[in-house]
Amino acid sequence: MPALPAVPLVDEGVDVARRELHASEVPWQTVVWNDPVNLMSYVAWVFRRHFGMDAPTAEQRMLQVHHEGRAVVAEGNREAMERHVEAMHEYGLWATLERVPR
Amino acid sequence: MRGFVPVDGAFEALLEPEEARVLASLADQLAGLLGEVADDAELVEADPALGRLLPDAYRDDPEAADEWRRLSRRGLAERKAGFAARLSADLADAAVASQTTRIRLDEAGAIDWMRAIGDLRLVLAERMDLADALTSPGGDEPSDETGKETDDDLERRSGMAELYDWLAWMQDDLVRALDRAAEAS
Numbered sequence: 001m002p003a004l005p006a007v008p009l010v011d012e013g014v015d016v017a018r019r020e021l022h023a024s025e026v027p028w029q030t031v032v033w034n035d036p037v038n039l040m041s042y043v044a045w046v047f048r049r050h051f052g053m054d055a056p057t058a059e060q061r062m063l064q065v066h067h068e069g070r071a072v073v074a075e076g077n078r079e080a081m082e083r084h085v086e087a088m089h090e091y092g093l094w095a096t097l098e099r100v101p102r
Numbered sequence: 103m104r105g106f107v108p109v110d111g112a113f114e115a116l117l118e119p120e121e122a123r124v125l126a127s128l129a130d131q132l133a134g135l136l137g138e139v140a141d142d143a144e145l146v147e148a149d150p151a152l153g154r155l156l157p158d159a160y161r162d163d164p165e166a167a168d169e170w171r172r173l174s175r176r177g178l179a180e181r182k183a184g185f186a187a188r189l190s191a192d193l194a195d196a197a198v199a200s201q202t203t204r205i206r207l208d209e210a211g212a213i214d215w216m217r218a219i220g221d222l223r224l225v226l227a228e229r230m231d232l233a234d235a236l237t238s239p240g241g242d243e244p245s246d247e248t249g250k251e252t253d254d255d256l257e258r259r260s261g262m263a264e265l266y267d268w269l270a271w272m273q274d275d276l277v278r279a280l281d282r283a284a285e286a287s
Contacts, residue, residue: 037154037227038220039270045277082170085159089178092220094154096161 027100028081030074034065035094046091047073050084075100105275106212108283113207113276122196122203128222128265129190135225136183143175151228155182155221182221189218209283212276219273226266230259 032043040062047058051073064071073095074084081097088095106115117125139145139152146152156175160167192211196203207215 035154037224039274039277041274041277042216042220045280082159082174086174086178089157089159090181091217092155092224094157096157096159098161 026078027075028078028097029072029100030081030084030088031070031096031098032061032065032073032088033094033096034069038093040066043093046088046093050087050091103272106207106279108279108286109206111209111283111287113209113212113279113283115205116202117193117196117205118202119197119199122193122199122205124265126190126193126197129186129193129218132218132222132225133183133186133190136179136186139179140176140183143171143179146171146175150232151225154224154228155179182217185214185218186221188214209280212280216273216276219269219276223266223269223273226262226269230262230266234259 043065044055044058044062047053047061048055051058053061061071061073074081078097085095085097103115103117103121106113135149135152136155139156146156156178158167159170159174188211192205192207192215196205
């Protein structure tokens with residue numbers, strides 16, 4: 001195994017907490033929006049199936065979509081959230097991705 | 103139709119020829135609609151029903167929304183057309199039969215059916231909104247001159263509403279059947 005280069009990965013003296021986050025580090029979230037068409041039972045099933053939620057969690061998120069108009073169903077990097085959104089669209093659900101508000 | 107029953111990891115239902123014909127015809131129309139989008143993605147902007155099948159992925163970022171449409175919309179339209187085509191193909195025998203036919207789906211097939219049925223309901227909902235807007239401008243009673251046309255419109259609308267409810271029942275039934283199969287395994 002080659003030795004690691006003796007170059008510090010983070011410059012000394014840089015305040016990591018305050019430095020600009022690289023675009024790939026900004027967390028994103030997948031949001032499912034309420035629509036008057038999709039059945040509640042189907043939406044909960046999709047959440048269980050695709051996100052692996054247990055039944056009570058899926059039910060709770062589905063009801064949140066229904067009553068509040070939207071619910072966050074996943075968080076992560078942008079590419080992963082785009083894949084979730086595409087999967088939701090394949091299931092006929094109305095989903096978007098957005099930056100996690102800070 | 104009485105609903106789907108899980109049987110040895112598959113799902114079975116009995117369909118009347120008329121039911122199969124109606125459903126296959128809807129599925130063919132949906133596959134056709136989505137096939138056109140796969141060829142010309144601009145169509146989505148012109149038809150609100152297509153906007154519901156293929157919504158934007160970004161709400162507040164027009165540039166990202168645009169790129170998403172460019173990169174993902176065609177593929178999504180093709181896959182959705184595939185779900186509808188599968189629904190239609192699975193119904194082909196039952197639609198030309200002279201008596202009740204047993205439909206048998208594996209799990210992947212049942213999921214494709216649920217997706218296609220959901221997409222059909224999205225389109226029907228949009229078409230019914232349009233029909234409402236046409237038949238009830240401001241909720242006024244139709245005049246005598248247009249009364250006949252309005253009756254036809256109402257009949258068409260009630261036909262769509264009946265289909266819409268029937269598809270809801272079928273999709274919910276498939277959800278239950280999949281859940282029963284999952285509990286049993």
